[in-house]
Amino acid sequence: MAEENFDIAIVGGGVSGVYCAWRLKQTHPGKKIAVFEASDHIGGRLLxxxxxxxxxxxxxxxxxxxxxxxxxLITQLIHxxxxxxxxxxxxxxxxxxxxENQNIAFLRGIYLRLADFTQNPELVPYQLNFIDQGQSAGAVIVNAIEQIVPGITNPALTEEQRREMAQSAEFGGVPLYKQGFWNVLLRVLTGEAYHYAEDVGGYDSTLCNWNAADAIPWYLSDFGVDPEYKGFCNGFQQVPLALAQLFEQQGGDIRLASHVSQITLKGDGFSFQVNGSPATAQTLILAMPRRSLELLTPDSPALQDARTQKLITSVTARxxxxxxxxxxxxxxxxxxxxxxxxxxxxxxxxxxxxxxxxxxxxxxxxxxxxxxxxxxxxxxxxxxxxxxxxxxxxxxxxxxxxxxxxxxxxxxxxxxxxxxxxxxxxxxxxxxxxxxxxxxxxxxxxxxxxxxxxxxxxxxxxxxxxxxxxWGDDPFGGGWNSWNIGQKSWEVKHAIVQPSDLPLYICGEAYSDAQGWVEGALQTAGYLLEKLGVAPFPRQAA
Missing domain, CATH: 3.90.660 (Polyamine Oxidase; Chain A, domain 2)
Known part of the structure; x- marks a missing residue:
């Protein structure tokens, strides 16, 4: 069977994969660039x-x-x-x-309206102390975070400033990044307040034991003071589909139902199999979460070195x-x-x-x-x-x-x-x-x-x-990923983009500051593009 040769091969048709493909093809129109997606749709965890x-x-x-x-990043991309x-x-x-105030909360066998948590706290079936009583679930966690990292909830701070504060902070004499979010929360909250925040907030994994230095600024961004969300009139998947469409219009190649395996070194690049057929690429981009990378590793020697494996396992799928x-x-x-x-x-x-x-x-x-x-x-x-x-x-x-x-x-x-x-x-x-x-x-x-x-x-x-x-099904392993306790994410997120001296790159939501969000996929894709000398967004004419 004839071997196909590519200048750049991108494995993974989620947002980070097709975004990289679009920008690389815009910058290098003469290069042969292909996206290989194992499923039958573009978009990854946008469906x-x-x-x-x-x-x-x-x-x-x-x-x-x-x-x-x-x-x-996603705001500018849409523009x-x-x-x-x-x-x-x-x-x-x-x-x-x-x-909405009139909406329902059915907790511990009691029927409430969402307004009751702040307007009728005596009805709430949790034994809260006087500080937490009458507070929303989000406010309880935000107040606890302020005790863990004093000053971090100041609304005048930027996202980057909050991250820097958390990364350098200590709690109880131990660096925050070496502690779990759940662990530190229970140092300043009662058990009842924690369960109240978890039950009423509606999410379990956000308050679980992941790296506290990452969880704290993440929580403040996502569930802090009056977040304002936007939905997509024609579906969020329209974003990666539009990227794929523009990439193909520029001459790019997208291949669905294409399973990549057996990545090995070949000269200055790589050889690999696509549905059992041989192919090569000078540059290889893996736009994939942790579980997908783990599934690819056993028969791919190019991923098996200790440094790459350590970086890949720095997060946990949720x-x-x-x-x-x-x-x-x-x-x-x-x-x-x-x-x-x-x-x-x-x-x-x-x-x-x-x-x-x-x-x-x-x-x-x-x-x-x-x-x-x-x-x-x-x-x-x-x-x-x-x-x-x-x-x-x-x-x-x-x-x-x-x-x-x-x-x-x-x-x-x-x-x-x-x-x-x-x-x-x-x-x-x-x-x-x-x-x-x-x-x-x-x-x-x-x-x-x-x-x-x-x-x-x-x-x-x-x-x-x-x-x-x-989304726990393979090959995703989870709907989002969180940094493990003890990881210096601010170092890992840059190191994993090119984990070795080889022209092999990794990007995606899993290894970002905005885990669980498309923003994170675009952030790491931007780091990758910069390593390849490509601006994350088209430069405007002067």
Whole structure:
């Protein structure tokens, strides 16, 4: 079989991979550059699908929002892409709601409204001390962080200044980077306050035991003072798809369903296999998270040196599970509450936007907006019925088969108990994508049961369609990655970009300051491009 030769080979079709490909091809139009993606889609952990019969909604099975105020790279990228995209393909955003006062918190068997945590703290079923009582979950953690690193919550500080403070800080006479976030939090919080913050916050892995020097500035950026999120009208996956489209228009080559293996040194470059066929590249870029790199390592001598392995294992993959359900109507609007205005008049506030939380395994439920960001008030509607990121992801294991198995390219639904085998060729691609991730019947029935309890109802209407994604499955190993205790991330994030003297480079969200966000993928891709003499963004004409 003839050997293919490339100037630059990029393994991984997520944001960092196609972003590098786009900029490298812009800068070096004559070079032969290819992106090899093992799955059947571009985007990595960005996966946007339209549910059947609801054309004005997009389910985000992966990443779903950005924070423009603290994420300049993705904000600038959207601006650059919109300059190159036609009017009918512009990337547009909407205000992404989170906590609405009338939304539900079902915790420790007690039904509350989100407003109760600050307005009626006597109803909250946690034994909080006088300092924490009446505080939101986020405020409890922010106040604890201020005790750990005094001054770091000053709103006048920049993101970089906060990171520098945390990196140089000590707590209890020990450098903060040598301690776990959970460990230091429990030095300044009661156990009840910690569980309150975790349960009400809706996330488990964010407060777990990862490197405290990274967790603290990360938490302040993501969940600090009144974060303002933006969602994507046509789905977040539009960003990597646009990058891939522009790359191909410039003559770049994208190959889906292309499994790379057996990376070895060959002269000044590398040889490798693509679906069993030989190929070479002068420069090799691995745009992959830790688990994907680990899967590639056993038969790839180029990755097996001790330094590279030490850098790869400097982070830990964290779980993430999402389950979407659709209905004939937005039944949750009837679970709102009556409030009294300042004029003394009462009025009804429906539950229709943002999220509700519970300590049941569903954890967070988002009342999904239409593509323009407006709530669904009638007709077919959708929930992000369960959004889990911690131990609760394991609950759903018993309701599915073959956890941690990779989804292979094509219509891989055979593991489901009601597969859509032999779908009509006229089925829209977006609907086919939805059915590729169709939730099993037992999982759908269980999430319906929990939603019924969470919303204090006798029943919830029949689910029309359901789709899920467990990012703990290979080759991702998790929905995001966190720095391990004891790692000097500010050194590792630069060292791993080129872990040896070889022309082999690594980038992605896993080894960044913004772990769990596309911003992190763009940050490390920018470091990589600079090593190759390429500006992260096109330079503006003088």
């Amino acid at each position: 946007s699908v339209r549910p059947p019969d609801i054309p004005d909604m997009v389910a985000e099975l992966g990443g779903m929002r950005i924070l423009p105020a603290v994420q300049p 650059e892409l919109n300059k190159a995209l036609p009017d009918d393909e512009q990337i547009t955003l909407y205000d992404f709601p989170v906590d 779980p993430l599970f999402k389950l979407f359900t659709t209905y004939d109507s937005p039944w949750w609007r009837n679970t709102g509450c009556t409030v009294t205005g300042t004029d003394g008049k009462s009025f009804y506030l429906p539950v229709e936007a943002g999220r509700s939380v519970t300590d049941l395994p569903v954890r967070q439920t988002y009342y999904w907006p239409k593509s323009d960001g407006k709530p669904a008030t009638e007709g077919h509607a959708m929930l992000l019925a369960s959004y889990d990121d911690g131990d609760n992801t394991g609950f759903w294991d018993g309701l599915r088969a073959k956890r941690r198995q990779p989804r292979l390219p094509g219509r891989q639904v055979a593991e489901l108990d009601d597969p859509f085998i032999g779908l009509d060729d006229n089925v829209m691609r977006n609907e086919l994508d939805w059915h590729q991730y169709k939730a099993p019947r037992m999982m759908t029935e269980e999430v319906s049961r929990q939603l019924t309890v969470m919303h204090s109802l006798n029943y919830t209407p029949r689910v029309r369609n359901a789709a899920f994604r467990d």
